């Protein structure tokens with residue numbers, strides 16, 4: 001028995017929608033490797049990207065904007081699904097479900113009443129595609145006292161674990177790491193900023209949406225005083241479980257750190273790149289990892305990758321592509337897997353990772 005699932009991830013970078021078409025065979029309990037059949041990245045229309053970015057921070061009339069944006073987002077997801085199906089030459093009735101992350105617009109695990117919001121009208125997505133949708137994966141973990149993030153570690157364990165001490169590092173807008181240590185419970189947490197601060201900074205300079213291959217950072221120098229200031233944030237010293245978001249590591253956070261410092265824009269970009277690498281080192285300082293596999297868009301930033309190799313000289317550093325899954329596809333595959341896990345009644349969270357009181361099946365179903 002095999003079944004087809006679609007995974008949809010649109011993450012904190014707001015670069016667009018990552019989709020995958022995956023085949024699962026038998027039960028996931030039998031360590032079946034999910035087979036990637038097709039994938040697609042659909043950039044957000046500019047207006048939608050700007051609105052999502054606006055919603056990720058406090059502003060006027062947020063509810064009205066959220067209502068409008070949720071519908072447009074669902075339509076953008078549906079359009080992307082149709083493109084994927086036509087590329088793969090597969091019809092909707094062959095798909096068991098879409099696992100859709102939705103778009104995080106607020107993540108507040110440390111609020112008096114912790115909450116997390118992923119938007120996108122999943123009923124509209126189901127109706128538009130005529131495929132059932134499994135979504136809203138984070139809130140059940142939170143209901144059991146967890147952070148609601150990160151959720152990918154269970155998938156990383158299912159697909160990437162072997163007999164060496166492996167860390168899987170996702171560098172998206174925010175960065176998160178999974179520690180796959182043989183004979184130990186899986187651990188994982190958000191290390192802090194990934195590409196998000198770098199993206200914001202280069203956008204402010206009017207030099208594009210992101211620092212392609214790290215070329216802009218390469219034109220600057222690391223400013224040690226600024227780096228020390230950035231690393232003085234208490235988040236970096238917190239032990240896991242911990243998670244964060246771009247409502248914390250954002251322009252305002254950076255502005256406060258830059259205050260009156262006299263840094264060239266290129267030096268700031270270079271220092272932010274080092275910040276991502278250095279904060280990952282702080283998180284892993286007591287871990288004798290053998291291998292570090294990187295996924296997420298940050299895997300393509302050559303300056304960041306070479307910083308990581310410099311900081312972890314003895315560790316084998318590579319992209320997850322060398323394990324068979326392209327850097328861009330890992331998160332979307334994880335959400336296809338979470339939908340599959342929902343159908344198989346397999347818990348999607350790991351209590352050691354999120355801090356939840358127990359492992360539970362995550363998600364909710366939206367029928368068409």
Ligand SMILES: Nc1ncnc2c1ncn2[C@@H]1O[C@H](COP(=O)(O)OP(=O)(O)OP(=O)(O)O)[C@@H](O)[C@H]1O
Nearest residue numbers: 011012013172173174195210212213296297300301
């Ligand atoms: N060629 C490249 N060079 C440098 N950076 C790149 C390149 N390609 C992508 N990126 C970076 O990767 C980002 C997108 O990464 P990704 O899609 O993994 O993030 P996300 O899934 O939105 O975020 P998160 O994992 O936090 O939810 C871009 O915003 C950009 O900063």
Ligand SMILES: CC(=O)N[C@H]1[C@@H]2OC[C@@H](O2)[C@@H](O)[C@@H]1O[C@H](C)C(=O)O
Nearest residue numbers: 012104107149150151152174176190
């Ligand atoms: C609340 C939220 O959307 N968190 C994201 C974000 O992006 C990276 C990091 O912060 C991670 O914790 C999480 O995404 C991945 C998919 C996760 O849950 O594992």
